[in-house]
Each structure stands twice: as structure tokens, then as C-alpha cells.
Amino acid sequence: MSRFEMPAEEVLRAREKLVLDHFHDEVRQDWDATLSTFPHPHYELIAQMLVHDGDREVRDYYQDTRVAFPDQDHEIIALRHSPDAVIVEFWLMGTHHGPLGRIPATGSRHRTRMTAYFIFDEDEKLVTERVYFDQLTILKQLLAGLDKRKPADLMKLGRAVAGALSMAGADPDPRLTGTTEPDLTD
Template sequence: MTTTLPPDLKARRERLVLDHFADETRQDFDAVLATFPHPHYELIPSGEVHDGIDTVRQYYIDSRLAFPDQRHEIIQLRHTDDAVIVEFWLLGTHRGPLRGLPPTGNAFRCRMIALFIFEGERLVCERVYFDTLTMLRQLLAGTPPDMLPQLIGGLLGQPQARQAEAA
């Protein structure tokens, strides 16, 4: 992919993205948050937007509660004039609650794309795309079939699933 970026700007952006990934794996959330002037995440499959230090920090806490060993394997980085595109594997083991889904103990490996959007040198957004079904299929493997509707309904935020959980 051809860009018109000066090589030094391209290198600084790439270093920031690589540091961001490494700090996430180390769970050094202060360092990750410092890569943004104003942290902003968009998780496209779920429609979630986490905006600001407090909500992004809570997203990190919640996701690591569910997957304490969450980590990445970078496949490839690509540069555009306003973004670094990272293709990667996200891996983890489901050890804690995930939106009403009790821990299954199952591991997952899901291929993802993250767009790190920049304004000049400033990271302004991380936008993540992935296939939810790929992840769920791995997390729910071995679950008794009669439990699937309630568990999936809870993940999707369906009121009847939450009411059944509360009963």
C-alpha cells in the first residue's frame, strides 16, 4: 500500500502501535491509555464505543476479568495516510464472566483487524473488527445444547435471558 507519509512519521506511528499492543498484553493499562490524547475504542461487531479514560480503562478491566491471559499475535501491519492497520490473532482463555456468560474454561483464537486512526502523530481511535461467531463457537464448545439459548440471549442483551438469569 503506497502512502505519502514521511518515513519518520510512519516509523513513529508504527512504534506507538507496537508499544500499545505490548502494553495491552502486559496489562499495563496506564501505558496503553497514554498512547491516546483521548482514549477511544470502537468494537464494530457489538456496536460498543468506549470513550474517555474511565470507560476505556473499565473495558480493559472487564475484558481481562473474562480473559486474564488475553494476548495478541500480530500477522501484519499496513500503513495508510491516516491509519495503521493491524491484522492479528487475539487469544485467551475464558476464566471470568463475559456479559452474563459464566466462564467456560475454553480457549479462543480469533483473527481480527484493528484500525489505529491518527491525526498527524496523535492516535485518535482504535476501531476493531472481528467475527463474533468464530469466538463464540470456541467459547461455547461443550456447552449443553439446552443451555445455549439462554447463554446466547444474555450475550445479545435480550431481556428474557436476563430475566431468566435473575430468577
């Protein structure tokens, strides 16, 4: 299919239903149902340049994020279609009750605007969820809830900054950096 041709309406409706079911199942933390939307689970987190590939890695990602934000939820802002994807703009929200990588729990809430591309192959199978967001937006909100006049919160702030800095030096996943320019001649 050309990048200028849209699939038939019934294809777009089926894709949209699958994506909305995926979102709903994530909020319910029904990982089996969420993972069933993929033939092979694959997440790409562009802000962190991380890939979670396969059932085990994606389940671990779900577990880690729900330990950090057990009440994680979302509000959909807009949903769009492209020839090979459903694109969802949404607010991701949650309260930081557990460690986020090396960042200790702050008890603060965040509400972060994100975009996710749900990419489908030629057989209409979901092959990738690619998520774009600004990590600094989340970190600023998590740290803003700390009372800088309280010694305990100052210590937590120091641990959070040290944790964020220690995670910043990781090498990007080469599957995200080894891109090729598309042929736009047609």
C-alpha cells in the same frame, strides 16, 4: 493530506512504534502506559457496535475483558500503513476464565483473527482504535470446549446461549451508525 499521499517514512515509523508499544502494554496489562498512547482513549468495537470513550470507559473495558480472559495475548499477522492509520491483522487468544458480559466462564480457549485500525489525526495523535472481528467465531470456540454429555456443561451451555441472546438485542451506538459517504471526486 490527500488519501493518495502517504506520510513521510519517519511519521510511519513513529506511528508503528506507538501501535506496537500499545499492543505490548495491553498484554502486560499496564493500563497507564496503554492509555498514554491516546490523548483521549477511544475504542470502537464494530462487531458489537459499541464505543468505549474516555479513560474510565476504556479502563472498564480492559478490566472486563481481562476478568473474562486473564491470559489474553495476541500474535500479529501483518501491519500496514494508510494515509491516516496503521492497520494491524492479528490473532487474539485467551482462556475464558471469567464472565464475558452475561456469558459464564467456559474454561475454553479461543484464537480469533481480527483487524484493528489505529487512526491518527492531522497532528499525528492516535484518536481511535477501531476493531473488527466476528463474535460468532469467539462464541463457537468458547462453547466447543464444553462436554455436551455432562449435565453441568449442558447447564453452562444453556446459560451461555441465554447470555449471548440477551446481549444481542442492544441498540448500536449511534456514533457508529451515523456515517456519511466520503467525497471520492478528487
